Amino acid sequence: MSAPFSTFELMTVAAAREIRDGEVVFAGTGLPMLAAMLAQRTHAPGCVLVFEAGGVDPRMLHLPMSVGDSRTLTGAAMAAGLMEAFTYLLQGGRIDVGFLGGAQVDRYGNINSTAVGNYLQPSVRFSGSGGAADVAALAGRTVIIARHERRRFPERVDYRTSPGWIEGGDSRARAGIRGGGPAAVVTTLGVIRFRPGTKEPYLASAHPGISPEHVQAETGFPLDLSEAGETPPPTREELEILRTTVDPEGVFLKRH
Numbered sequence: 001m002s003a004p005f006s007t008f009e010l011m012t013v014a015a016a017r018e019i020r021d022g023e024v025v026f027a028g029t030g031l032p033m034l035a036a037m038l039a040q041r042t043h044a045p046g047c048v049l050v051f052e053a054g055g056v057d058p059r060m061l062h063l064p065m066s067v068g069d070s071r072t073l074t075g076a077a078m079a080a081g082l083m084e085a086f087t088y089l090l091q092g093g094r095i096d097v098g099f100l101g102g103a104q105v106d107r108y109g110n111i112n113s114t115a116v117g118n119y120l121q122p123s124v125r126f127s128g129s130g131g132a133a134d135v136a137a138l139a140g141r142t143v144i145i146a147r148h149e150r151r152r153f154p155e156r157v158d159y160r161t162s163p164g165w166i167e168g169g170d171s172r173a174r175a176g177i178r179g180g181g182p183a184a185v186v187t188t189l190g191v192i193r194f195r196p197g198t199k200e201p202y203l204a205s206a207h208p209g210i211s212p213e214h215v216q217a218e219t220g221f222p223l224d225l226s227e228a229g230e231t232p233p234p235t236r237e238e239l240e241i242l243r244t245t246v247d248p249e250g251v252f253l254k255r256h
Contacts (some may be wrong), residue, residue, distance in 0.1 A: 032099030098139035109164025109182035136162035146188035
């Protein structure tokens with residue numbers, strides 16, 4: 001493909017491809033929202049978007065600035081509230097895939113969005129879960145979107161805000177967590193997935209121009225690189241929809 005694309009555009013497309021037609025998607029502000037909107041306009045027209053503030057199955061004409069933006073209610077099947085989104089939909093087991101982010105992501109997809117360092121005297125304090133722990137525990141599966149730097153991908157998170165595969169193996173099931181766990185981590189360098197059974201991480205693909213070895217160098221835990229391919233680039237159609245329909249003003253997709 002001759003048209004250039006940015007890292008954020010590639011990440012959005014990779015995240016959108018994680019959504020299957022007909023699935024119920026819990027999407028947050030930023031790239032997850034863009035990914036869900038793109039999927040709805042391409043390969044998954046029947047996917048149902050759910051926003052934390054209560055918008056259910058909208059047909060948005062313009063990009064919302066947040067999950068509480070009134071534009072999330074355009075053409076919606078229901079204008080509910082946060083309580084309904086988390087109880088009837090999420091706790092009721094009706095969310096197929098949820099998108100998450102955080103300050104740290106560890107070997108087993110556990111997420112830290114609380115604090116770096118000692119919890120009582122941290123070097124950095126963040127905003128906390130904001131509902132992410134609920135999504136991580138209750139969605140059918142999760143997709144994590146993160147900036148890839150070694151300090152953000154430690155062997156073990158400093159604080160486990162949102163559970164991933166806990167300590168690998170069957171530890172998530174033994175902890176009594178019913179949701180399906182992380183399926184993919186889409187980063188600025190590639191896409192990480194987890195082995196069935198062991199839940200050990202492996203590099204599924206590195207983005208164009210990035211070597212698997214570079215991804216490993218920027219990761220604080222071992223990655224299996226044996227099957228690493230190249231992340232498929234966006235198609236012309238996907239880029240056209242992203243740039244002219246989903247985020248024409250470049251609010252979240254600042255080209256770089």
